[in-house]
Amino acid sequence: MDLLSESLPLVLQGLANTLLLGVVSFVLGSVLGALIALARVSTVRVLRGMAIAYVSVFRGTPLLIQILLIYFGLPQVGIQLDPISSAILALTLFAAAYLSENFRGGILGVDIGQWEAANSMGMPYWRTFRRIVFPQAIRIATPAVGSRFIALMKDTSLASVVTVVELTRVAESIGSSTFRYMEAFFLIGTVYWLINTLLSIGQSVLERRMGRAYAT
Amino acid sequence: MSSPLQVHGIRKRLGRTQVLAGVDLTVERGEVVVIMGSSGSGKTTLLRCMNLLETPDEGRVSICGYTVDCHGRSRGRQHRRGVQRARQRTGMVFQQFNLFPHLTALGNVIEGACHARNLPREQATRLGERLLDRVGLADKRDEHPARLSGGQKQRVAIARALAMEPEIVLFDEPTSALDPELHNEVLGVIRELAADGMTMVIVTHETQFAHDVADRIVFMDGGVIVEQSAPETFFTQPTHARARSFLRLVEHQVVAPLPRAPHPAELHQPERA
Numbered sequence: 027m028d029l030l031s032e033s034l035p036l037v038l039q040g041l042a043n044t045l046l047l048g049v050v051s052f053v054l055g056s057v058l059g060a061l062i063a064l065a066r067v068s069t070v071r072v073l074r075g076m077a078i079a080y081v082s083v084f085r086g087t088p089l090l091i092q093i094l095l096i097y098f099g100l101p102q103v104g105i106q107l108d109p110i111s112s113a114i115l116a117l118t119l120f121a122a123a124y125l126s127e128n129f130r131g132g133i134l135g136v137d138i139g140q141w142e143a144a145n146s147m148g149m150p151y152w153r154t155f156r157r158i159v160f161p162q163a164i165r166i167a168t169p170a171v172g173s174r175f176i177a178l179m180k181d182t183s184l185a186s187v188v189t190v191v192e193l194t195r196v197a198e199s200i201g202s203s204t205f206r207y208m209e210a211f212f213l214i215g216t217v218y219w220l221i222n223t224l225l226s227i228g229q230s231v232l233e234r235r236m237g238r239a240y241a242t
Numbered sequence: 243m244s245s246p247l248q249v250h251g252i253r254k255r256l257g258r259t260q261v262l263a264g265v266d267l268t269v270e271r272g273e274v275v276v277i278m279g280s281s282g283s284g285k286t287t288l289l290r291c292m293n294l295l296e297t298p299d300e301g302r303v304s305i306c307g308y309t310v311d312c313h314g315r316s317r318g319r320q321h322r323r324g325v326q327r328a329r330q331r332t333g334m335v336f337q338q339f340n341l342f343p344h345l346t347a348l349g350n351v352i353e354g355a356c357h358a359r360n361l362p363r364e365q366a367t368r369l370g371e372r373l374l375d376r377v378g379l380a381d382k383r384d385e386h387p388a389r390l391s392g393g394q395k396q397r398v399a400i401a402r403a404l405a406m407e408p409e410i411v412l413f414d415e416p417t418s419a420l421d422p423e424l425h426n427e428v429l430g431v432i433r434e435l436a437a438d439g440m441t442m443v444i445v446t447h448e449t450q451f452a453h454d455v456a457d458r459i460v461f462m463d464g465g466v467i468v469e470q471s472a473p474e475t476f477f478t479q480p481t482h483a484r485a486r487s488f489l490r491l492v493e494h495q496v497v498a499p500l501p502r503a504p505h506p507a508e509l510h511q512p513e514r515a
Contacts, residue, residue: 137340139336139338139340140340140342142295142336142340143334143336143340143341143342144353144354144358145295145329146293146295146329146332146334146336147329147330147334147353147354147358147402147406148325148326148327148328148329148330148332148354148358148359148406149326149353149354149357149358150326150358153357153358157353157357158342158353161344162343162344165344239343239344239345239386239388240343240386240388241388241389242388242389
């Protein structure tokens with residue numbers, strides 16, 4: 027317990043950075059992922075191709091490689107980013123690849139009859155998407171997107187390799203300064219678990235709210 | 243005034259099957275045309291070509307003042323606008339209802355009025371409430387589709403089609419997805435529309451209903467119209483062999499009075515020699 031009270035300021039700082047990385051890259055990744063999903067279901071072949079290529083690259087390579095490449099590699103071509111920006115950029119690009127597939131699953135999960143009903147009334151494509159398809163797609167995609175958010179929270183630990191002082195790096199530094207690695211990693215593991223438990227609860231609440239219209 | 247719907251020489255191939263092999267049909271204002279035919283005869287595809295949910299490979303479609311000559315090529319923005327405007331004056335009722343599950347009954351009815359025809363919300367709401375009342379569902383205005391029975395869903399769908407204040411309403415087998423005891427509540431609403439002089443094209447297997455409501459029966463087989471006549475003529479003296487065999491298959495189920503169903507107890511009587 028004394029370990030916790032001694033290292034509390036450091037843990038809180040790590041927590042703040044972990045939340046910053048996770049939340050910001052989830053939000054930005056969702057926006058980018060939504061655009062990629064739209065490109066992927068579009069009728070324009072070039073857009074579809076670009077979306078497929080994007081997902082292939084960012085889902086097909088390790089996140090750690092992407093982080094290292096952005097932080098250590100980009101300065102070679104004159105782009106220097108600070109550790110936190112590098113981590114957020116990498117996490118965003120990575121999350122967008124997965125989230126775009128979750129969103130695409132949601133869009134494809136909406137019955138084709140919904141498009142047809144809106145079309146038969148002469149509703150334009152984008153309005154049909156926004157008013158009819160999107161609200162149903164987002165409900166279908168929520169379980170997968172929630173899992174992705176939780177996975178992303180844990181993936182932020184990789185930012186420790188580019189010196190971001192987030193939870194994992196805090197655990198290492200507590201361990202190395204006190205030699206109480208066991209307690210340090212156990213403590214930080216618990217903090218991750220608490221964050222993700224809250225996210226799970228949030229997901230259930232959201233699912234219940236969105237399911238209300240569908241209850242018989 | 244010109245006819246609200248005219249199709250001329252339309253052909254449509256889906257995969258390897260020639261679903262429509264040259265169909266001509268004109269529907270006059272106020273007319274109720276019932277399309278019949280066995281499954282695979284092309285009747286649903288014909289209906290879907292009418293409001294261009296399917297684009298014919300060849301032929302001409304004229305609906306609510308928009309005419310398009312089809313020749314298999316994709317078309318630009320002007321065509322899309324034309325189709326949209328025509329559809330805004332057309333109602334369509336689907337076999338599977340296709341209600342929007344995230345909207346209430348009233349929300350479903352006014353969606354097209356608000357967001358396709360761009361009526362002010364207040365005006366659309368008044369219209370929607372009147373239409374829900376007309377199909378007997380005024381008390382369900384705030385229910386979501388999940389809490390409605392099949393028959394109620396289809397009646398909401400009809401109100402939604404009517405909210406387009408359409409020149410013509412297309413019905414694609416409106417009772418085929420319903421339990422038999424729910425057919426009449428839907429058919430009753432369509433009968434009333436017919437009595438009010440609504441122009442309608444109805445694909446259905448309900449012979450009694452077709453007999454009562456149609457001004458003209460169109461019988462399709464193998465992607466073409468093989469017979470069209472007034473219902474009296476069609477049901478009593480069909481000329482085409484396929485029409486005769488089709489009627490033999492369906493007529494005994496519907497037009498003739500049903501034999502009394504045995505009481506469940508009778509079914510379990512042990513047989514005695």
